[in-house]
Each structure stands twice: as C-alpha cells, then as structure tokens.
Amino acid sequence: MSFFSPSRWLGMFLKECRQLARDRVTLAMIVVIPLAQLVIFGFAINTDPRLMPTLVVAGENSDLTRAFLASLENTGYFQIIGDASDPLAAETALATGEAQFVVNIPSDFSRRLIRGENPVILLEADATDPLAVTAALAAAEAIPGRLARRELQGTLAHLAPEVEPFRLVSHRRYNPEGITKFNIVPGMMGVILTLTMVLMTGLAITRERERGNLEMLLALPLRPLEILAGKIVPYVAIGLVQTTLVLLGARFVFAIPMLGRLTAIYGVFLVFIAANLTVGITLSSLARSQLQAMQMAVFYFLPNIVLSGFFFPFRGMPSWARFLGNLLPLTYFNRLIRGVILKGNDWPLLWPSLWPLLVFTLVMFTAALVFSRKTLD
Amino acid sequence: MKQDVPAIEVKNLSKKFSGRLAVRDLSLRVNRGEILGFLGPNGSGKTTAFRMLCGLLTPDSGEGYCLGYDIRRENAWIKRHIGYMTQRFSLWEDLTVRENLAFVAQIHRLKDRRRRVREIMAEYGLAEVAGELASHLSGGWKQRLALAAALVHQPELLLLDEPTAGVDPAARRDFWDNLHHLAHAGLAILVSTHYMDEAERCHKLVCLAAGRVLEQGTAREIVARQNLHAYQVGGKDLALLARSLAGKPGVAEAIVFGNCLTVVGSQREELVATLASLPPEYPVSPAETGLEEAFIYLMGQREKER
Numbered sequence: 001m002s003f004f005s006p007s008r009w010l011g012m013f014l015k016e017c018r019q020l021a022r023d024r025v026t027l028a029m030i031v032v033i034p035l036a037q038l039v040i041f042g043f044a045i046n047t048d049p050r051l052m053p054t055l056v057v058a059g060e061n062s063d064l065t066r067a068f069l070a071s072l073e074n075t076g077y078f079q080i081i082g083d084a085s086d087p088l089a090a091e092t093a094l095a096t097g098e099a100q101f102v103v104n105i106p107s108d109f110s111r112r113l114i115r116g117e118n119p120v121i122l123l124e125a126d127a128t129d130p131l132a133v134t135a136a137l138a139a140a141e142a143i144p145g146r147l148a149r150r151e152l153q154g155t156l157a158h159l160a161p162e163v164e165p166f167r168l169v170s171h172r173r174y175n176p177e178g179i180t181k182f183n184i185v186p187g188m189m190g191v192i193l194t195l196t197m198v199l200m201t202g203l204a205i206t207r208e209r210e211r212g213n214l215e216m217l218l219a220l221p222l223r224p225l226e227i228l229a230g231k232i233v234p235y236v237a238i239g240l241v242q243t244t245l246v247l248l249g250a251r252f253v254f255a256i257p258m259l260g261r262l263t264a265i266y267g268v269f270l271v272f273i274a275a276n277l278t279v280g281i282t283l284s285s286l287a288r289s290q291l292q293a294m295q296m297a298v299f300y301f302l303p304n305i306v307l308s309g310f311f312f313p314f315r316g317m318p319s320w321a322r323f324l325g326n327l328l329p330l331t332y333f334n335r336l337i338r339g340v341i342l343k344g345n346d347w348p349l350l351w352p353s354l355w356p357l358l359v360f361t362l363v364m365f366t367a368a369l370v371f372s373r374k375t376l377d
Numbered sequence: 378m379k380q381d382v383p384a385i386e387v388k389n390l391s392k393k394f395s396g397r398l399a400v401r402d403l404s405l406r407v408n409r410g411e412i413l414g415f416l417g418p419n420g421s422g423k424t425t426a427f428r429m430l431c432g433l434l435t436p437d438s439g440e441g442y443c444l445g446y447d448i449r450r451e452n453a454w455i456k457r458h459i460g461y462m463t464q465r466f467s468l469w470e471d472l473t474v475r476e477n478l479a480f481v482a483q484i485h486r487l488k489d490r491r492r493r494v495r496e497i498m499a500e501y502g503l504a505e506v507a508g509e510l511a512s513h514l515s516g517g518w519k520q521r522l523a524l525a526a527a528l529v530h531q532p533e534l535l536l537l538d539e540p541t542a543g544v545d546p547a548a549r550r551d552f553w554d555n556l557h558h559l560a561h562a563g564l565a566i567l568v569s570t571h572y573m574d575e576a577e578r579c580h581k582l583v584c585l586a587a588g589r590v591l592e593q594g595t596a597r598e599i600v601a602r603q604n605l606h607a608y609q610v611g612g613k614d615l616a617l618l619a620r621s622l623a624g625k626p627g628v629a630e631a632i633v634f635g636n637c638l639t640v641v642g643s644q645r646e647e648l649v650a651t652l653a654s655l656p657p658e659y660p661v662s663p664a665e666t667g668l669e670e671a672f673i674y675l676m677g678q679r680e681k682e683r
C-alpha cells in the first residue's frame with residue numbers, strides 16, 4: 001500500500017476543515033486571541049502613560065530646585081506625590097511600585113551649581129515596563145538646558161553657557177535594556193502564533209482519542225503521513241488568517257513600519273507557523289489526554305517566551321540560556337520578523353535565521369511521524 | 378485479493394495489558410459466508426481480540442492471517458478489506474451522516490463515491506437523516522450509521538463488536554436478517570454479543586472467559602457438551618425456592634422465568650433426588666437445556682475453578 005495517497009489525504013483534510021468550521025469556540029479563539037492581545041497591548045497597556053507618581057528626595061529646597069520640579073510636572077509625565085523622608089523610603093516606594101520615579105536632589109545642589117561644578121540630579125525610574133518610562137525620561141532629560149537658559153539670568157547669566165550647568169542622570173531600574181514597542185509588537189506576533197498553533201494542533205489527535213474516534217481512524221486504511229498532513233494543513237490557513245489580523249493590528253494600531261516586502265513577511269510567518277504546527281502535532285501524538293496535551297503546550301510555551309529574546313534581550317542572557325534559546329523557533333522568528341519588518345531585510349539576509357527554522361520543522365515532523373500511533377497499544 | 382483462503386485463521390494469539398492477560402491462546406478459523414459469534418462476560422477479551430484481528434493492537438504472541446494477510450505485518454492491507462464496527466460509537470459526532478459516510482468512502486478511495494454513499498444510505502434507511510449531525514441521532518440510528526460505514530467499501534470481513542446493544546427488538550431482528558443476507562453473499566462476519574437469541578442465530582460460537590476460549594462450536598454442540606439436565610418447577614414463591622435450592626446436591630443453577638423455575642445440573646441422579654424431596658405443591662417436569670443455561674453453567678464452572 002502506498003506511503004501517501006493524495007486522495008486519502010484530501011479526505012482527511014476535508015474532514016478536518018468541516019469539523020473546524022463547526023467548532024465555533026475554536027473559530028472564535030482564532031480571531032479573538034490575536035485581536036484581544038493586540039487590543040490589550042494597544043490600549044490597556046498605554047505605551048505613553050502620563051501623570052506617573054513621582055517621589056522627591058529633596059536635599060535642598062531652593063528656587064532652582066522648585067523650578068526644576070515644576071518643569072518636571074509641566075512635561076505632563078510626572079506627578080509629584082510627595083517628599084520622601086529618606087532615600088530608603090524612596091527605594092521602597094520604587095520597589096513596591098508606589099512610585100514610578102524618584103528624583104534625588106543633592107543637598108549642596110545650588111552651591112555646587114554656582115561653583116560651576118556641574119551637579120547631578122538623579123532621576124530613578126522603575127523601568128520594569130520600559131514602554132512606560134521611555135518618553136518620560138526623554139522629556140525629563142531636556143529640562144536642564146531649557147531651565148538654565150530661563151532661570152539663570154542677571155548676575156548668574158554667566159553660569160548659563162552652552163554646556164548645561166547641571167546634569168540630569170536617569171537610571172532605568174530593573175530593566176536596563178529598555179525594549180521599545182517596536183521590539184515588543186513583532187515579538188508579540190510570534191507569541192500569539194506559538195500559543196494558538198501549538199495549542200490547537202496539540203489537541204487535534206488527543207481529541208480524536210478522547211472522543212473514541214481514534215479507533216475508527218486507525219481501523220481505516222490511513223497512513224500516518226496522511227493523518228498528520230491532513231490535520232496540519234487546515235491550521236496553516238488559520239495561521240495565515242491570524243498573521244493577517246496581527247499584521248493589520250501592528251500596522252494600524254501601533255503604526256509599526258513595514259519595511260520588508262510582503263512576500264518576505266508572509267514567508268517568514270509561513271515557516272514559523274509550520275514549525276509550531278509540527279510541535280503541536282508531536283505533543284498531540286505523545287499526550288494521552290487533552291489535558292496532558294494542554295500541559296505540554298504550556299510547558300513548551302514558557303521557555304519560548306523567556307528564552308527567545310521576547311522578554312529579556314537575547315544578548316543579555318548567559319550562554320547556557322542562549323544555547324537553549326537557540327533551539328527554540330520563537331528565537332529565530334524574533335530575529336527574522338524584526339529584520340524583515342523593521343529593517344526591511346530580504347531573503348539573503350533572512351536566510352541565516354530561516355534555515356534553522358526549516359530544519360526544526362523537518363525534525364519535528366519526523367518526530368511526529370515516529371511518535372504517531374499506528375495502533376492502540 | 379486472496380479468495381481461496383479462510384477469512385480468519387489465527388493461532389495462539391495472546392495479549393497482555395500491564396502484566397494481565399486480556400486474551401490468551403486464541404485460535405480461530407472463520408470461513409467466508411460464516412457468522413461467528415463471540416460470547417463472554419464483560420472483560421473477557423472480546424474487544425481485545427477484535428482489535429488484534431484488524432491490526433489495532435499488536436499481539437504479544439501468536440500469529441495468523443486475516444483474508445490471507447499477516448496480521449502483524451500486513452495490517453495496512455487488512456484494513457482495506459474489513460469493516461469494523463466498534464463497540465463504542467466512533468464516527469465523528471460533529472459530522473453529518475452523509476459527511477461521515479463520504480469520509481470513509483474517500484479514505485477507501487472508492488470510485489463513484491457519491492453514488493455509493495447514496496446507495497448505502499438508501500439501503501440502511503439513512504437517507505432521511507443524511508444531513509443530521511451524528512450527535513443528534515438516537516442510539517439505534519447511530520448503530521445503523523456505524524454499520525453502513527463499515528459496509529460502504531464492500532468489505533470481505535465484518536467485525537461487529539456488540540452491534541445491537543441498546544437496539545429495539547424489531548430493529549435487532551432486521552439487523553440479523555441483514556447479517557444473514559450479507560453472509561449469504563460471501564461475507565465473513567465476526568460478531569460479539571451478550572444476547573442469547575442472537576448467539577443462537579450465529580453459525581458458530583466461541584465462548585470466552587477471562588481471555589480464554591472455553592468452548593467453540595455450534596450452539597447445539599456447546600449445549601450438548603455441557604451434558605446438562607434441566608427441569609421445570611411450578612408453584613408459588615419460586616424466588617424463595619430458588620434461593621433454598623442453590624447449593625443443594627446436584628443443583629448448578631436455579632433460575633426463575635416468570636411463573637416457572639428452571640433447575641439445571643450435571644449430575645442427573647443427585648438433581649432428581651433433590652427435586653424429589655420438594656413438597657408436593659411444587660410440580661416438577663423435565664425441560665430442554667437452552668444456550669443461556671449452558672452458557673451460565675459454563676461461566677459458573679469457570680468461577681469455581683479459580
């Protein structure tokens with residue numbers, strides 16, 4: 001009997017499509033998950049929040065420092081919620097999230113300013129969410145120059161030269177890298193696809209098993225390749241629909257530039273979708289129940305998020321973590337998608353990250369075939 | 378297709394599940410045109426045996442051929458020529474009747490699939506529910522659909538695992554008439570059942586208990602081999618009488634049927650003596666031993682051996 005029959009595969013494919021078309025919940029998930037994620041990232045997580053709570057550790061209270069704090073508030077990003085009694089209290093407020101920023105004004109600020117010693121105001125930011133503080137810090141950093149020109153007049157005018165008389169140093173705490181939304185949104189696309197593709201195909205075979213259909217499926221003259229391919233292909237189409245939704249969202253909600261060619265963008269997505277589908281189908285062959293498949297999918301999902309450079313900058317990870325990250329499709333996808341969308345890379349530049357994805361897909365598909373059950377044993 | 382070989386010929390098939398034998402040393406021979414019944418209590422290994430025959434389970438030991446194909450190595454070929462109706466409904470509940478049949482037909486790569494699906498739906502009275510989701514069908518209709526699906530591709534061997542569980546008597550009769558019709562056309566049929574009237578309609582029977590074949594042969598042969606003697610007792614309060622007779626010398630079973638009590642035993646003298654000691658308001662008369670008595674006796678013996 002032949003290894004693969006297109007006609008039997010077609011039968012399997014049509015059956016899957018019919019079942020999918022009747023599965024309202026899954027269909028809803030396909031549309032709702034990416035849109036919900038995008039909406040959450042687009043609106044709920046405001047990438048440009050204002051009036052963020054700010055504590056002041058004032059070592060000095062002079063006209064100049066008051067003017068500085070007023071300018072800070074005038075940017076619209078900062079809302080001074082009070083004076084911290086000592087640096088330790090400020091530290092705690094920052095750690096608990098009570099304050100997003102702490103302004104440290106040294107006690108001899110004015111004196112050193114007049115001496116021309118270039119004193120430093122330290123602006124500490126809780127940068128766990130870098131999106132929140134980036135714009136605020138940029139606005140704050142422009143203050144010293146502007147303030148100097150306005151305040152230091154008359155006898156002090158000589159202190160307002162081209163160089164700024166005092167400096168504002170900002171410390172991004174907790175997340176020194178400060179990933180921007182350009183970084184996050186393309187990464188988000190990969191995360192959404194990983195989640196939905198692995199989960200949906202992860203259930204594909206265990207569902208048949210749990211509903212008792214596997215016995216019929218195995219009693220029919222179907223080859224494993226036909227079953228697996230028949231199950232995977234409908235999800236490729238679904239993945240492309242999701243891709244389109246996510247791309248539209250990225251373009252119009254986030255105004256992410258799309259520098260690369262559309263064919264290259266879709267090509268990258270297609271390979272990544274295939275990689276995830278083969279993972280899902282392998283998990284599905286291994287799992288005994290839908291619950292188990294779900295647990296496995298989550299187990300697969302977590303390292304992908306953590307080690308792929310989505311949350312933590314890939315270059316900042318220790319070498320063992322980078323090694324593990326290099327085994328995960330999302331890592332390559334992150335590089336590819338940032339390359340193609342933000343830098344406009346084309347095939348030759350994409351290839352170095354594309355072939356590992358292709359190899360991964362091939363290996364996983366082979367694994368799925370090997371693990372696929374030909375009997376009920 | 379190998380026409381001249383028996384439909385099933387297997388020797389000493391055994392299957393273990395986590396150390397426990399579910400089927401041991403099963404040897405069978407089924408000819409074309411024959412209906413073989415599998416009789417056995419719950420858990421006796423009927424389903425396991427069926428699954429081994431169609432390649433869904435690999436036997437731990439033993440070998441054999443289905444339709445001339447090796448059950449270990451050639452099960453891909455076997456699957457093309459058998460129809461298997463599973464014990465639990467295993468077609469797709471979220472597909473319609475027609476879609477289920479069309480799927481099976483397509484997997485078998487039938488020529489002229491639409492016509493064949495229409496044909497089989499007409500044959501099994503499914504045309505009127507063709508567009509219904511399988512999940513909306515009642516139990517009996519599901520069985521009908523499952524049988525139709527097992528027959529779409531005109532198999533040479535039909536495996537039916539408790540096909541009539543929960544089906545009404547008239548539908549059961551039609552079902553069995555149809556089985557005989559199919560067998561007459563040359564199909565070999567293996568059917569498991571818990572109904573004695575169905576067992577009696579099989580050409581041959583296999584009695585299983587705890588995975589082992591206890592008896593094999595026609596219903597008549599199996600009954601005769603038990604060498605049982607049966608008597609009918611009339612009168613009142615038969616249920617109480619049945620209790621008091623149980624365990625008395627010579628009495629193997631005492632079963633109440635409506636208003637008479639059937640007492641069965643293998644030692645004729647002892648049984649007669651026991652019955653003679655009954656008070657006169659219980660009239661005793663000789664009776665025929667049926668398959669049910671023989672089967673239950675057989676299972677009872679097996680319990681004692683353990």
Ligand SMILES: Nc1ncnc2c1ncn2[C@@H]1O[C@H](COP(=O)(O)OP(=O)(O)OP(=O)(O)O)[C@@H](O)[C@H]1O
Pocket residue numbers: 394395398399417418419420421422423424425426464
């Ligand atoms: N997949 C399995 N894993 C473990 N044990 C199994 C499996 N399938 C069957 N068994 C065991 O094998 C034995 C035979 O089961 P089987 O289903 O063949 O019985 P059966 O005769 O079909 O029973 P029933 O009349 O209830 O359908 C039982 O003890 C059962 O628990």
Ligand SMILES: [Mg+2]
Pocket residue numbers: 423424425464538
């Ligand atoms: Mg069974």
